[in-house]
Amino acid sequence: MSSNLPLSDDDVHAYADGKLPEERRAGFKAALERDPALAARIAAIRKQNADLRDAFDPWLAEPLPRELIAAAKPARDRKPARGRWAIPALASAATLIIGIGLGWMGRGEVLRLDGTPTTFPREAALTHALYATDPNRPVEIWANEEDRLVRWLSKRLNFPLHAPNLHAMGYDLVGGRLVAGNARPAAQFMYENADKQRISLLVRKDDEHTAESAFRYALEDGIGVFYWIDDACGYALSGRVDKAQLLAIARVVYGELAAAEAAAPKL
Amino acid sequence: MPDSLPHPDLVAALPRLRRYARVLTGDLNRADDLVQDTLARAWEKRRLWQPGSDLRAWLFTIMHNVHVNQFAVRRREQSESSLDADDGPVAGWEIPVRAVQSDRVELAEVFAQMGRLPVEQREVLILAAVEELRYEEIARVQCVPIGTVMSRLNRAREKLRRMCEVSPSPLKVIK
Numbered sequence: 495m496s497s498n499l500p501l502s503d504d505d506v507h508a509y510a511d512g513k514l515p516e517e518r519r520a521g522f523k524a525a526l527e528r529d530p531a532l533a534a535r536i537a538a539i540r541k542q543n544a545d546l547r548d549a550f551d552p553w554l555a556e557p558l559p560r561e562l563i564a565a566a567k568p569a570r571d572r573k574p575a576r577g578r579w580a581i582p583a584l585a586s587a588a589t590l591i592i593g594i595g596l597g598w599m600g601r602g603e604v605l606r607l608d609g610t611p612t613t614f615p616r617e618a619a620l621t622h623a624l625y626a627t628d629p630n631r632p633v634e635i636w637a638n639e640e641d642r643l644v645r646w647l648s649k650r651l652n653f654p655l656h657a658p659n660l661h662a663m664g665y666d667l668v669g670g671r672l673v674a675g676n677a678r679p680a681a682q683f684m685y686e687n688a689d690k691q692r693i694s695l696l697v698r699k700d701d702e703h704t705a706e707s708a709f710r711y712a713l714e715d716g717i718g719v720f721y722w723i724d725d726a727c728g729y730a731l732s733g734r735v736d737k738a739q740l741l742a743i744a745r746v747v748y749g750e751l752a753a754a755e756a757a758a759p760k761l
Numbered sequence: 762m763p764d765s766l767p768h769p770d771l772v773a774a775l776p777r778l779r780r781y782a783r784v785l786t787g788d789l790n791r792a793d794d795l796v797q798d799t800l801a802r803a804w805e806k807r808r809l810w811q812p813g814s815d816l817r818a819w820l821f822t823i824m825h826n827v828h829v830n831q832f833a834v835r836r837r838e839q840s841e842s843s844l845d846a847d848d849g850p851v852a853g854w855e856i857p858v859r860a861v862q863s864d865r866v867e868l869a870e871v872f873a874q875m876g877r878l879p880v881e882q883r884e885v886l887i888l889a890a891v892e893e894l895r896y897e898e899i900a901r902v903q904c905v906p907i908g909t910v911m912s913r914l915n916r917a918r919e920k921l922r923r924m925c926e927v928s929p930s931p932l933k934v935i936k
Contacts, residue, residue, distance in 0.1 A: 504911045507918070513890060513896065539918060543890040546875075549868040550891050553783065554776040562779065562793060565800040566771045662768055742773040 501525060506532070510539035555708045557722065560756075563749035567662055609677030612676060615721045618696040618730030619714030621673050621682055626692040626733070632684050642687045643670050647681040653699050653727070658750030661741050665693060693733030693740070695747060700728050709744055711737065721742040725755070766807050767816065771800070774817045777892065781821055784887045785828045787854040787876055795831070801826040818894060822902045832880075849870070867925070874924040882917035889914055 501522070508514040509522050526533050612620070625632045635643040640657060648655045650672050657667055665685035672694070673680050680698035700723060707723045714732075718740045721730035729751070731744045778799060782792035802823050803810075810920065854876020873884055888894045888902060896914075900907040916918055 503915050507889075507911065507914055508896070511893070537924060542918060542922060545868060545871045546886060546890045548865070549872045549875075550780060550784075550887065553780045556776070556779075558775055558779070559793060562775055562796055562800075563772065564770065566775060568765065568768070568804055601777075663772070664769065738773055739769065742769055745775065746772060752903045 499530070506535060510536045518551075539543070549635060550710075556749045557709060557724075558674060558745045560749035560753040563746055564753075606609050606621065614676075614698075614728055615710075615712035615719040615730055615732075616714050616730045617676050617680075618694075618719050618721065619712070619717040621680075621696055622692075622694045622717055622719075623715065624734035625671065625682065625684065626694055632692065633682075634671035636669040637667040640729075647672060650679055651681055651697070651699055655697060656754035658695070658747045658754070660685050660743060660746060660750075663689065665743070668692070691733070691735065693731060693735060693743065696728075696730040696732065698728045700726050702726050704728075709741065709748075711741070722748070724748070724751070728730055764807065766803065766810060767812075770816050771820075777817060778820055778824060781824060781884075781887060781892075782828075783856060784875070784883050785824070785880060787856060787880075789856055795824065795828055798827050798831075802827055815898070817892070818898045818902065821888065821892075821894075822904075825902050825904070870925050871921070874898055874921055877924065878917055878920060882913050882920070885910060885913045886917045886921065910922075 505514060505518070505522065509519070514522060516705055526536065635646065637643075643658055644655055647670060654667050657670065660666070664687045666687075668684040668686050670683040671680060673682050673697075675698050678698060680696050683695045683697070684692060685694065704723055705724050706725070709720050709722050712719045712721070717732050717734055718737055719730050719732045720740055721728065722744075723729070729747070731740060733740055733743075735743070775796070778796050779792060782795040782799070783789060786792045786795055795827070799820060803820055806823065810816065854873070856876070877888070878886070884903065885899060888899045894902070896907055896910055902908045903910065
């Protein structure tokens with residue numbers, strides 16, 4: 495360390511961590527240039543910091559168990575995940591009728607888009623873009639018939655589906671629809687928050703033995719997509735939402751689905 | 762004072778809380794229990810949180826305290842254990858290396874050696890190097906003077922560097 499400057503260990507750490515106050519930084523830099531040993535020490539600390547981040551950051555991408563997501567809710571809101579079918583309808587009958595025409599226009603487009611081979615997150619983003627922007631007919635069956643919607647989609651996809659409850663994240667179910675996926679049909683659940691911001695969850699059955707995966711992120715034409723595979727099903731959550739926010743919602747989706755699976759009777 | 766905590770921010774903080782819990786306990790299952798206990802405590806104490814302040818740092822503080830209390834209880838239960846200041850409460854690191862999810866051998870080494878540091882040094886390293894908290898915030902989390910944080914940081918970095926340099930362990934990355 496430089497002999498003519500009183501540099502403490504504290505200063506060395508603060509400098510390496512980028513936490514040394516602005517006014518002391520210039521003096522420290524000058525000392526660094528004169529003192530290769532000091533420069534090496536700083537470099538070693540920074541390398542260690544980077545290694546620690548690389549070693550411990552992958553944990554952040556792990557899906558969270560439902561118990562933890564449930565524990566984040568205020569105690570009075572903690573209820574079993576089942577038995578809440580009374581979600582208020584978001585649409586009036588009038589908008590429903592007006593929307594039918596627009597819905598059919600959109601349908602032609604998704605078929606064309608589907609003709610091009612594409613990835614799962616891209617498929618999810620395209621499907622989201624197509625229906626979320628539709629003010630009147632974003633869904634085929636509305637949330638006031640959630641029970642019927644879920645039964646119908648479960649039948650068409652041939653496995654038990656569940657529409658996760660995202661109310662705690664500020665999003666309520668609008669409804670859902672069956673979509674023609676790349677290889678097989680998929681189900682889309684649409685959600686909306688108080689600002690009319692929409693997000694959608696695309697679900698499809700994958701081949702048995704498809705390996706489970708951590709959350710992965712893709713940005714497709716400005717639409718963020720978190721997607722993962724769990725229990726031989728592919729899930730993709732899409733929306734024009736900030737990445738961190740979308741990830742937080744994706745974790746809740748994951749927890750809700752795990753809770754539903756644990757509670758569901760085997761079909 | 763608020764009667765509630767911002768739930769989306771709380772959910773967003775969960776992965777970091779869970780990571781901190783794993784670093785504290787060195788055990789994946791006990792870590793999740795610690796996160797749950799911390800969240801319960803946070804909701805009890807929600808009126809003490811200042812809206813606009815760093816929720817994450819506040820939660821770390823609660824978690825640190827919950828863990829210290831639980832650890833004290835456990836230590837009293839175990840009849841005797843020789844703990845001196847520096848080779849101190851290494852509560853074991855029962856997290857498999859494959860939990861690191863990395864192919865880089867030196868990262869597996871860093872991970873494994875972290876488990877051999879005393880818990881308060883592990884904490885300081887995670888909070889300073891990985892979470893990039895300010896030193897004053899770390900002092901608040903650990904409830905110690907800032908000088909203690911700095912000397913822990915100094916010792917932790919030096920020790921980790923030496924351990925990773927010396928004796929390349931026969932550690933293999935399990936995929």
